[in-house]
Amino acid sequence: MAVSGFEGFEKRLELHFFGDDPAFLQMGLRKLDFESLQQVLQAVQCTAVSAVGNSYFDAYVLSESSLFVYPTKIIIKTCGTTQLLKSIRPLIYYAHHHLGLTLCSCRYTRGSFIFPKAQPFPHTSFKDEATYLEETIPTNLCYRKASIMPSKSSSHSWHVFIANDESHIPYDYDNEIYTMEICMTELDPILARKFFRPPGDGKTGDSAGKEMTVLTGVNEINPEALICDFAFDPCGYSMNGIDGDWYSTIHVTPEDGYSYASFECVGSKNTDLVHMLRKVVQIFRPGTMSVSTTFSGYSNEIWARVASAVEPMGWKCRSCTMDQFPEAGSVVFQTFTPRRKST
Numbered sequence: 124m125a126v127s128g129f130e131g132f133e134k135r136l137e138l139h140f141f142g143d144d145p146a147f148l149q150m151g152l153r154k155l156d157f158e159s160l161q162q163v164l165q166a167v168q169c170t171a172v173s174a175v176g177n178s179y180f181d182a183y184v185l186s187e188s189s190l191f192v193y194p195t196k197i198i199i200k201t202c203g204t205t206q207l208l209k210s211i212r213p214l215i216y217y218a219h220h221h222l223g224l225t226l227c228s229c230r231y232t233r234g235s236f237i238f239p240k241a242q243p244f245p246h247t248s249f250k251d252e253a254t255y256l257e258e259t260i261p262t263n264l265c266y267r268k269a270s271i272m273p274s275k276s277s278s279h280s281w282h283v284f285i286a287n288d289e290s291h292i293p294y295d296y297d298n299e300i301y302t303m304e305i306c307m308t309e310l311d312p313i314l315a316r317k318f319f320r321p322p323g324d325g326k327t328g329d330s331a332g333k334e335m336t337v338l339t340g341v342n343e344i345n346p347e348a349l350i351c352d353f354a355f356d357p358c359g360y361s362m363n364g365i366d367g368d369w370y371s372t373i374h375v376t377p378e379d380g381y382s383y384a385s386f387e388c389v390g391s392k393n394t395d396l397v398h399m400l401r402k403v404v405q406i407f408r409p410g411t412m413s414v415s416t417t418f419s420g421y422s423n424e425i426w427a428r429v430a431s432a433v434e435p436m437g438w439k440c441r442s443c444t445m446d447q448f449p450e451a452g453s454v455v456f457q458t459f460t461p462r463r464k465s466t
């Protein structure tokens with residue numbers, strides 16, 4: 124393990140807003156001007172490098188991960204030493220003063236940092252993060268819970284903070300929509316090499332990214348998705364896939380010693396979870412993988428679907444934890460390693 128390197132594990136923030144003016148709600152947060160978004164990203168300490176949109180939402184690749192802007196929902200995911208939680212105050216301010224929108228839900232999640240001592244405040248510990256969140260979000264978000272979901276390995280746990288108001292449940296109970304966040308470490312070194320650029324390739328980040336998407340098979344995960352991709356120099360890769368109102372996103376830190384990749388998507392009971400999970404596992408062949416699923420309702424069937432997708436490929440589920448959050452549904456946290464590897 125390197126003494127210090129790039130922190131691949133992302134912090135993820137999802138904020139939901141509501142408003143009364145239907146004219147504003149149609150485009151909602153998508154009407155925020157780019158200058159305001161840049162101010163938010165400046166507070167976090169990252170920049171936008173690429174963007175794509177459709178009639179449902181806008182997706183940005185950031186220097187450190189991704190940003191998705193829907194009319195009443197914003198998702199920011201950032202890695203490295205970014206200060207993600209510092210985006211909350213400016214976002215609440217711009218949404219309220221420019222668009223008349225009010226925050227009604229906040230969800231913050233992350234894995235366990237590889238280099239926790241390199242993180243700046245408020246990411247210095249989960250206790251600091253939870254305190255910062257408690258002090259930053261408005262009081263109408265009265266249902267609050269912070270939880271650290273453990274695994275068998277002390278180096279992998281899932282940190283969750285969810286807060287909601289009383290009257291705007293942000294999840295679609297009828298359609299059983301879930302968000303799946305997969306974190307992979309110890310990538311197969313041969314596969315990780317594909318996320319390095321040849322020195323002096325003379326390509327732009329966009330064109331090198333396009334090539335990586337095809338070369339690695341990322342484009343086969345969801346062939347329907349419109350992909351916005353970017354290859355960093357000398358290495359590293361990010362992509363956002365957009366398919367109707369659903370996104371998927373991949374970020375890769377391929378450096379030996381602290382290699383990391385993440386895959387995140389939204390799905391429903393009709394999603395081909397088996398194809399998707401198997402493809403992801405084939406592209407990275409990680410030494411350890413965690414799968415965190417957030418869903419409405421309290422059915423715990425999703426963990427069984429995840430396990431049955433990857434177990435036939437030689438993976439063993441080493442731990443499975445479930446937690447429930449008031450007015451917000453449940454989170455399942457599973458960890459897997461190849462069957463041949465002991466914990």
Ligand SMILES: C[S@+](CC[C@H](N)C(=O)[O-])C[C@H]1O[C@@H](n2cnc3c(N)ncnc32)[C@H](O)[C@@H]1O
Pocket residue numbers: 129130131132133185186187188201202203355356357358359360361374375376377378383384385
């Ligand atoms: C931004 S990407 C993907 C981020 C993603 N969250 C992850 O860690 O997997 C990170 C990778 O790009 C590399 N990289 C190269 N130039 C970079 C830059 N200007 N900003 C951020 N990462 C850069 C890092 O060394 C790392 O391998």
